[in-house]
Amino acid sequence: MGMALLDRIPHLTVSPAHRPWPRAEVGEEGWRKAIDLLAGGELTLLGLWGEAAAVHMALLNEPNEIAVVSLDCANGQFPSVGARHPPAQRLERTIRDLFGVEAVGAIDVRPWLDHGVWGVQAPLGADRGAREAAAYKFLPAKGEALHQIAVGPVHAGIIEPGHFRFTASGEYVVRLEQRLGYVHKGTEQLMQGASLEAAAKLAGRVSGDSTVAYAFAFARAAEAALDIEAPPRAQYLRALMAELERLANHFGDIGAICNDASFALMHAQTGILRERVLRAADAAFGRRLMMDLIVPGGVAREIAPGGAREIRALLAEIRKVFPRLVELYDNTASLQDRTVTTGIVKTEYARQFGAGGYVGRAAGRHFDARKALGYAPYDQLTFDVPVLEAGDVNARVWIRIREVEQGLALIEQILDRLPGGVIGAEVKVAAAGEGLAVVEAFRGDVLVWLQLDATGRVLRCHLRDASWFQWPLLEAAIEGNIVADFPLCNKSFNCSYSGVDI
């Protein structure tokens, strides 16, 4: 799998230690061919990340063929992908900020994560000097009677920090530009040289709302690199945690979206359901958000005696209450008035950006890593991937509603079929290795790429949140909407700040 994809890209060598999909070293010709295929819409960009003297690009031939191509750039340069394929632009700016490696021909050369206050330049690169903090130049908007509204990084609600620069004509948004990076913590540098155990914990803190999904993806990448496999019981318990996490987040989101349309009743009701999910998780696994429970080799903790009963009681409660809330959403005209036709993501953008999660699936893109890649145990479970075409706030609400319903059925199957046996495989390090994993978090696919040395320490780890390919679509979706609908649109995306700032 993936070799056919590499046949289309001239390459020099294929790394023997990269699993489960192939990774090839390419020259400039191969790199440019990959750009051609991306720009032509034949491939989807899954990730683009750097090292001190190399860049890597993960490519997807939909629905499920994956390969990584790597370009040596000892000269500190590589041909820009973003110049021809916009989804790569922020990733290239990040590569320059962290590694000092330049994308030649890039359209946007402004810094992204580096706000000029770290005291070092290119902290993960070969050459580190301090960079002068320069004023950030926002993109211009020209026209009569335009005004700007600057929001953040500290927002009015209890949310993550980021800056939004609106240019408005009266009430209508002409341009939104995001400036992020405020919660950049240097996670990928802290990963370098870390033990597997420490790195797994860091991975679980890239985006706290997806801690299970990140730990899941990290564990799978580590297992691929080490060429080991988690035992079946651990795989099922992982999926159980992942589905509980998805339920909790979807309930939180559905309520929060309605709340931003001033429909507080829904927020209160879904808040109760969310709390019940977290309490069931606590009863079953001893942690409400289930942090640090998925580890390389398996899971760290057995389900508590009575845990399965608690979760079944939770399912029964949700089945009793949720249909009524769905009906409430569907039958409240004042709410629908706010969500229908608001913040439309065009299907061609969703495809071009490879937008995952409810953002992509509400705009006609079918990709769901659980289904497309069929990683264990999802290859043994029956579920549908709901897809809509409208691309508006309403469609993103409905995708979540349908995914809650699918999630209930999945959890039931997992509990019914939970295999016996041990919950962890021995993590033995035989040789250096490289692993890639893609796992479906509640907001979309998380990608983890991991290089381990022969002692099992992390050489390099890259973690790519789904939000990288969703944030830019929010800028497009809000155009022509009124400023007052921005909170609603933003909440319907619920992109991660920490996940992309890392």
Add this chain to the structure above:
Amino acid sequence: MRKTLLQSLTHGPLTEAPQAPDEAALAELARNVEKAAQARLGRSLSIREIDAGSCNACELEIHALSNAFYDLERFGLRFVASPRHADVLMVTGPVTKNMREALLRTYDATPDPKWVVAVGGCAADGGMFRGSYACVGGVSDAVPVDLHIPGCPPSPTALLQGLLALLQHVGG
């Protein structure tokens, strides 16, 4: 909608019994809070939350304080949108260098008397991000802190215990 509303009238509330304030938190506050402020504010505090680099897990649990189970507002504690309206700044995260200035400006925009509550392991001392080129460290490395609530993330119950200790102390 009618059924949902009626049901909430006929069913008992979900709200948990109040927690006893955390002893350790009370002890820390006893050292930090001035008596004069207690008389001025009474039993009501407005809280402004600031994410200074959190992974957002702390925010999720802080959010939970407002759900029907914990119902923070019954204690006279409420979240406000502006630091100008706040008595308490609740800060999460290892204080990233990129957020440091925003945190300082928010602190300066909050009128006296004010208290700072550092929430979570990162806010205590940088947690697992300690030593990163991109982080300052604990919240107390940026602004004076009156109370730490530990946990990664702290549960809503732990948050409530800490806040009630603050309230009790401020309220005298």
